[in-house]
Amino acid sequence: MMMKKTNPFAIYTTLFLLAVWYLTTRLGLINPVLLPPPGAVFRRFLTMLHSEYAGSTLFGHIVSSVRLVTISFLGAAAIGVPLGVAMEHSRIVRGMADPVVEFYRPLPPLAYLPLIIVWFGIGFLAKSVLIGVAALAPIIISTRAGVASVPNEMKHAALSMGARKVQVLLHVVLPAALPEIISGLRIGLGVAWSTLVAGEMVAATSGLGHMVLTASNYLETDAVVLGIIIIGIIAVAFELAIRAAQRKFVPWKGKA
Amino acid sequence: MIDVGMTGLSVRHMSLEYRVAGRPPIIALRDVSLEAEAQEFIVVLGASGCGKTSLLNLIAGFLHPTSGEIRVGGKPVTSPGADRGVVFQRNALMPWLNVLHNVELGLKLTGVPRDARREIARRNLALVGLADFACSPIYELSGGMQQRVGLARALTCDPVMMLMDEPLGALDEFTREEMQVLILDLWARSHKLIFMITHSVEEAVFMATQLIVMSPRPGRIVQQFRLDFGRTYLETRDARAVKSSTEFIEMRENVLDIVRATTR
Ligand SMILES: Nc1ncnc2c1ncn2[C@@H]1O[C@H](COP(=O)(O)OP(=O)(O)OP(=O)(O)O)[C@@H](O)[C@H]1O
Numbered sequence: 001m002m003m004k005k006t007n008p009f010a011i012y013t014t015l016f017l018l019a020v021w022y023l024t025t026r027l028g029l030i031n032p033v034l035l036p037p038p039g040a041v042f043r044r045f046l047t048m049l050h051s052e053y054a055g056s057t058l059f060g061h062i063v064s065s066v067r068l069v070t071i072s073f074l075g076a077a078a079i080g081v082p083l084g085v086a087m088e089h090s091r092i093v094r095g096m097a098d099p100v101v102e103f104y105r106p107l108p109p110l111a112y113l114p115l116i117i118v119w120f121g122i123g124f125l126a127k128s129v130l131i132g133v134a135a136l137a138p139i140i141i142s143t144r145a146g147v148a149s150v151p152n153e154m155k156h157a158a159l160s161m162g163a164r165k166v167q168v169l170l171h172v173v174l175p176a177a178l179p180e181i182i183s184g185l186r187i188g189l190g191v192a193w194s195t196l197v198a199g200e201m202v203a204a205t206s207g208l209g210h211m212v213l214t215a216s217n218y219l220e221t222d223a224v225v226l227g228i229i230i231i232g233i234i235a236v237a238f239e240l241a242i243r244a245a246q247r248k249f250v251p252w253k254g255k256a
Numbered sequence: 257m258i259d260v261g262m263t264g265l266s267v268r269h270m271s272l273e274y275r276v277a278g279r280p281p282i283i284a285l286r287d288v289s290l291e292a293e294a295q296e297f298i299v300v301l302g303a304s305g306c307g308k309t310s311l312l313n314l315i316a317g318f319l320h321p322t323s324g325e326i327r328v329g330g331k332p333v334t335s336p337g338a339d340r341g342v343v344f345q346r347n348a349l350m351p352w353l354n355v356l357h358n359v360e361l362g363l364k365l366t367g368v369p370r371d372a373r374r375e376i377a378r379r380n381l382a383l384v385g386l387a388d389f390a391c392s393p394i395y396e397l398s399g400g401m402q403q404r405v406g407l408a409r410a411l412t413c414d415p416v417m418m419l420m421d422e423p424l425g426a427l428d429e430f431t432r433e434e435m436q437v438l439i440l441d442l443w444a445r446s447h448k449l450i451f452m453i454t455h456s457v458e459e460a461v462f463m464a465t466q467l468i469v470m471s472p473r474p475g476r477i478v479q480q481f482r483l484d485f486g487r488t489y490l491e492t493r494d495a496r497a498v499k500s501s502t503e504f505i506e507m508r509e510n511v512l513d514i515v516r517a518t519t520r
């Protein structure tokens with residue numbers, strides 16, 4: 001298999017942006033409160049490794065956010081995939097779930113956050129419900145699309161080898177839909193992560209979103225920028241992890 | 257009429273209508289009857305849209321007739337089953353399984369123990385000349401090789417009959433001729449009843465013991481022939497000689513005329 005080589009222009013652009021950041025702040029072209037120099041952000045990073053800021057060390061914030069998003073995302077996957085499959089197989093399930101999903105799917109999660117706070121408070125539960133609900137929609141939709149696109153011939157082939165209906169589901173429909181299910185999980189994880197940061201800005205006592213918001217309240221932009229960079233790096237790490245899962249579990253994608 | 261008894265295929269007065277809401281029903285097949293003994297090689301030929309695939313799907317049990325009856329080995333067909341192996345035009349192999357796992361899938365699903373099913377699957381792969389590719393992923397095989405895996409898979413549950421919908425339609429001319437003789441050999445060795453659809457008149461005349469020509473709107477059988485060019489090939493092992501013999505050419509032109517007449 002061919003590995004994709006990194007596009008050199010991506011590297012040039014990154015270096016260029018870092019250089020612009022360094023020079024503009026170094027030459028005093030920008031007020032450091034608006035944009036702190038890279039050195040200040042790095043110093044903030046070093047201090048936050050051991051001392052607390054906004055209630056916790058940097059590591060503490062990261063663990064808090066990642067744990068919350070992982071649990072909520074796994075919950076959403078555990079509900080979304082079976083529900084998506086059931087919606088394609090049963091008219092009754094589809095009729096019951098479709099209006100709900102179609103209605104809330106386009107809503108921005110922050111629009112129903114207040115309601116979730118009223119119902120579940122501002123603790124772990126409230127945030128995991130918020131994140132889980134937001135991640136659920138893309139997972140359901142991709143699972144349905146995957147199940148619907150399984151060629152009839154594949155199911156027929158299994159039936160004429162003596163498979164029972166349940167076996168067709170387990171041995172044909174699910175594996176055949178797996179590429180799209182994983183795509184849905186990928187989108188869902190992205191949605192979960194952005195919803196998490198937004199949710200932590202409104203209702204939290206720890207986590208990266210909480211850290212960034214606290215820092216911005218005190219105009220400590222070096223901590224804000226640090227938070228943004230960490231949030232971005234973790235998002236990329238999630239993306240890479242799912243792509244690795246894709247290569248491992250659906251090596252046939254695009255080849256069959 | 258021959259007595260197909262407990263082993264053959266019997267289709268009696270079968271009709272099929274597709275009903276689509278808001279439109280008049282499409283009569284895909286009208287009053288189709290055919291009988292074949294075990295070990296026959298039925299080939300169905302006809303213009304596009306004359307109901308060949310519909311007929312195959314009915315025999316496979318994927319569809320239910322509007323009226324009429326189908327029996328395979330004496331038993332009425334009500335649903336798909338392991339007694340009728342199917343080879344699809346676009347092979348319909350499972351890309352997440354390697355060659356061997358594809359071939360043994362049916363046995364696995366019906367609870368045959370691992371070692372036993374491996375042995376059967378390997379034997380069938382050897383029959384189609386793919387013994388060395390057992391561990392290859394499907395998507396690394398050529399179209400012709402994939403179609404052979406499809407054949408081996410259909411053989412593995414040891415069906416009474418094999419149903420093939422244009423199994424060679426997507427192959428180039430050379431691979432196609434290779435596959436024709438491979439299928440004839442499999443047929444001779446396994447003593448199965450074969451029901452094959454093709455668009456190629458030459459292929460049909462070469463392989464069939466019973467050639468069925470169908471005509472569209474509504475789909476029906478217009479002519480049946482009993483042939484033995486395939487058996488001649490199996491005795492002489494010279495496909496070119498068979499296909500260039502005068503009898504063969506005469507029959508081919510004759511069938512071609514009939515097919516042409518149905519499309520006018
Ligand atoms: N699912 C369906 N719903 C409605 N009409 C159908 C359906 N499947 C087939 N038909 C119609 O039934 C007729 C026979 O179709 P069928 O696929 O059996 O033909 P065929 O002989 O296999 O054609 P081809 O050689 O192109 O494969 C056609 O007129 C087709 O439009």
Ligand SMILES: [Mg+2]
Nearest residue numbers: 308309310421
């Ligand atoms: Mg067809």
